[in-house]
Amino acid sequence: AAQRADVAAVEGELLFELGRVEEAQAALALALVDEAPSDAKISALTMTGQIHAMSGRLPEAEVVLHESIALIERDAGPEHPDLARPLNLLGVVQIQRGELRLAVATLERARDICSAQLGADHPMVAHVIGNLALAQGDLGDREGAYQSLLRVKASFERADAVNEPQLAATLGNLAKQALAAGRPNEALGHAAEATRLDLELGKPIEVSGAVSITAKARRQLGDLPGALRSFEELLALHHEHQPDNHDKLGWAELAIAELSQQLGREPLAAEHLERALEHYTQSTDTSPGERARAERIAARLRAGDRERAADHLRRAWTLLEQDDADIGHDIRDLGERMALVETWLELGGPELMAWPRIVA
Template identity: 30%
Template sequence: MARHEEGLRWAKLAQALTVSLGEADTVRGTWVLNILGLIYLDKGQLDEAEEVMEQILAIVSEELGADELEMAGPLNNRGNLHYRRDRLEDARACYQRALELFERILGPEHPDVALALGNLARLALDRGDLDGAERLGLRALAIREESNGPESLEASHAQQDLGNIYRARGESAKALELLERAAVGAAKALGAEHPEVGYALLSLGELHLQRGDLDKAARFYSRALGIFQTSRGPDHLDVAPAVVGLGEVALGRNRPNEAVRQFERALELYAANERPRDAAWARFALARARWTRKASQAEARALARAAAEELTALGAAADRAEIDAWLAGK
């Protein structure tokens, strides 16, 4: 329900009970630690989340060994933390190991298998492996719809993942159908103001921006931004993509000053929330907005070059091709 402070109070009470029962450092006690770590991760308290997740994996490995089912969930969550911190190879290793454990112990059609598949699909999409992402996404969706139902919250997650993959492939009709279903499913399960609905609306904004429908894109981005600011707070990481989207809409409407303000705000949010790769792309967006004014074109080139160098330093040199192409045309 995105009520983090209340969740922390309950989790810490439960943690105190595990201490009083002598179970704080046992596998049974890790169920409480897992909830605590997930709340920290969702809140953006990454150091606290990492400390808890490392503790969980150490306890389970020592008590049961590294090949038991109890390792799979914590590995998946640790992958989410790595992903959140742009450690993509570390995230992939955690997700892959979790998938292997889920499949071997629970079987290939278990819902937890879809959880790991969806994470690997998102990672493949980020890496530009669209064929691999589609294969993983289709399998995750099939499992979710069979086990949870086609209108369930779980299915909506898989629908959104696959919709984003089709959006990246330029298959906008498929993407639109899936993303609309995802938004409806999330709202039905959690209410129209929940962050999960915001994610689906954000994806719809990105799709309509890609299709050139700036009015629809602006409506979806604005709606998502309102949800995130209310539920997460104005400085949460989730706010940044919606701000970027509104900046792109402003740029498309030839409102460069507004676009600059939005991109600068997004850059601040990404920097504050330890997202250097996203910060590099926000810097490039800012460069494109600055370029529209002749007096700031030198600054725009410098910003774009800085973004390209940041991507190279992060081990994402292949991602800079778009920036290099833009610079070559200026």
């Protein structure tokens, strides 16, 4: 049984690297039997955590990664270099779950272990610092995150053998943080590099991410026709590679609708708005907050029909209330509430409709 578990752990990793994720998960399950050697069980737990995280099963990922970490600490102590990988993965999962301060503590521990064992300039250390920068950015320090990612990029480029997938991911994150830090020109440059590298690597979904940043950066720079072209390119990529992802399709359609209206192309705006609302109706992934944004934009696009505009604003308010019940208030929710109040005032305020309640 111990030998079978050893083989299953190796087989699971190989299947995962080949992209055969379901087969990998089945093989890894065979390495988690009681008779399995500790190293096989640790490897299987860590890889299973990574698969759970990739599949969006974040609570399950967190549980098995904690198990992996506990086994390594029991067998090898709290500073062993094998801890770096599950700690790094756990930090990423905590970022995705919004547990940002926990993520910072987890990733700082992974960084310190890596630095002590491998040296501060090792690519693995840079990889952990890159994830730490994402948590830093989500906590509001966008400029600090951007500068950290610049150092990560330089570290990857100095390596003897450049890990192109890691470099491409770093370029994509650099573009996002540059945009959030108010550096749209730098965002365009990083997004262009990321697009080129992702195309060479044959990763169309990652290309979509870089094109999305390009569109937002052009919009931030006031290049509305350029932004519209980029969003249209993004929509085409989603239709080609993620035709069932109604959340992403709806988001791209909505961006095109909003830009079309700003450019005075009302019929085109109305057409894309209808498609956006239809996609969001079919989506199981779109948050109430994003649906509220769609309703708010629909109210502005249909300002000429006061009754319909008021209905859209009421639905937007109801969706934001639902969002609060689901996840509690956060800064994005506050921003959407502010935008909703501004739209209400822009469309006539009390003359259009009574506000549902006083907003502090």
